Amino acid sequence: MREFTAAPTFTIAEGDTIVDSVYAQAEQAPERVLFSRPVDGDWIDVTAVEFARLVSSVAMGLIANGIQPGDRVVLLSATRFEWTLLDFAIWAAGAVTVPVYDSSSAEQVRWILEDSGAAIALVERAAQKELLTGAPETLRRTLVIDDGAEATLVADGTAIADVALRERLDGLRAETIASLVYTSGTTGRPKGCVLTHRNFLAEVRGIRTATIGDIARPGNRMLTFLPLAHVLARAVSLAAFDAGMTQAHWADFKTITEQFARFAPHTILGVPRVFEKVRDGADKKARAGGFVKAAIFEFAERTAIRWSENLDHTGGFARPPSPLLRASHALCDRLVYAPLRAALGGDCAYAISGGGALAPRLGHFFRGLGVPIYEGYGLTESTAAHCVNSPGAIKIGTVGRPLGGSGVRIAADGEIELSGGVVFAGYWHNDAASAAALDDGWLRTGDIGELDADGFLSITGRKKDLLVTAGGKNVSPGPLEDRIRSHALISQAVVLGDGRPFVTALITVDPEAFAAWKSTTGRPASATIGELRADAALRAEVQRAIDDANSGVSHAESIKKFVLLERDLTEESGELTATMKVKRHVVAERFADRIEQMYRSPDR
16 A cells, blocks of 8 residues: 655644634734725725624624524525625634535525525525525525625624624634535535534645745735635635735636736636636637637647646756757747736736646646646545645646645555545534545545655546446546547547446537537538537547547557537536536436447447
8 A cells, every 4th residue: 555644734723713814814914905806896905804894793693693603504605705704704603604506406405404404594696595495494594695695794793792703713623613515416415524624724724835835925816716615716715815815706707817817816726627718718719810820829839738848857857948949938938828828817827726637738738838737636525635736846647745744545446545634524414424434534535546656646537437348347437538528629528338348438519619610610600519410520520539538548448439419518407516527327327328329339
């Protein structure tokens, strides 16, 4: 069993809590700008002392509404300033935040309300109150953010003496439960992960000491746009707050590039798809400009990748670039890289990626253009990141080394197991699941991986997703799917083959890329994917992505056939989780006839 443990880089006292930072910053730097908040069409600065007052006022409003220490408060909203404000206020009142995705179904919301026993629900829009129909008797009140929930709670709190809040804050400990974060439920009902203040503190301090270094300091900016209901966005946002950075919130992915230009963030947190969209958008724009511009972009991409690969250490030293590579990179910087950096706001020094595998080629591309992406790995059960690449300690293609004080080991069957202060306390009211997940403080992740001699972890598959063909060959679908999805035209790939004679795949096409492909290949703009499923040129383009994925595996593991689906997989149709993970059992059941066709057809 290979194992690696990182030396501790911080300590956590018994009385430390995640909410302490609110009042520490208000005392130490009261005029420090922590947030840029949208108000009536303008963006208003919120200082440390102003934020602390808001947190206290809203917390006292929760106390006035009968919230007791340990009570659960559901927070159902897209990413916005009020999300963070309410999260801190819930903690200050001694309560437990239960985040819920704003895209959740009524069934999911009802289950979380029932399982958590929530006392109050805070929802973003009035229409979302319908999701609470049939809520358990524990739910005493529902407040709507858009209808002034913040002001209502502040007004309610005026009846509460300051000493009541002080008592709640004094009663908090590092071991106090801070949040119940429900898993995405790819294989069944979501389970509530019990995360304590210690878990969040270990995550925040681990991130600050390992990942964002000099960027995480007062005056620097971060744009938070991933769902705060996801533990990754929440943890990184908390780390940025603790470091005194200025944050703005935005939830509309369609207009996110406009906000990059407005806010000019110094760092960006994204999932791989965000960075794929940035790269694909630049490629699409270049192709629309004609052959010359398309060729320039292709050359610039190759140059960026070579430049980045040149930075990889050999024997402790980076290879110096050749004069030709240096000149090519300088030229590409003026023509391609500088405009791309400008599209990210112009000040972005690096990005952080999590929530899925980042294609190594994409990692090299961004590092080569001057915006390195530091990939990490973790689960809800590990309070987000457990391993991270960091400045001065990066291996593209891996998810980095453990945060300070954390350990990783590879079990005999290849499963990744994690330890450290970020590992959760267990599942809410589910002792059987907790016992199955934890082994003497080690978290069984269900992921398969490899650990190198320097402690860098690589994810090679998912234990539960492991396919065993009829010929007895073990196939990990994840790496194949990630590589296929890296193709600009492809949105989703689902690799199949368990108990079958060979490996196959269901493929969906990205709608935006499909429109561009039709334009460049002369297909009718009105043509649907269903109408062009058998189009030779379209299938050849997809086959190129399949061939690229197959080049990394043996013949027995390679994909022999694929089917193009008429539509993309969606969360609304129940095929994806809120974090865009594929629900394999749902997809396999829904497209069973298409799968059977691939195996009935004699041609391979």
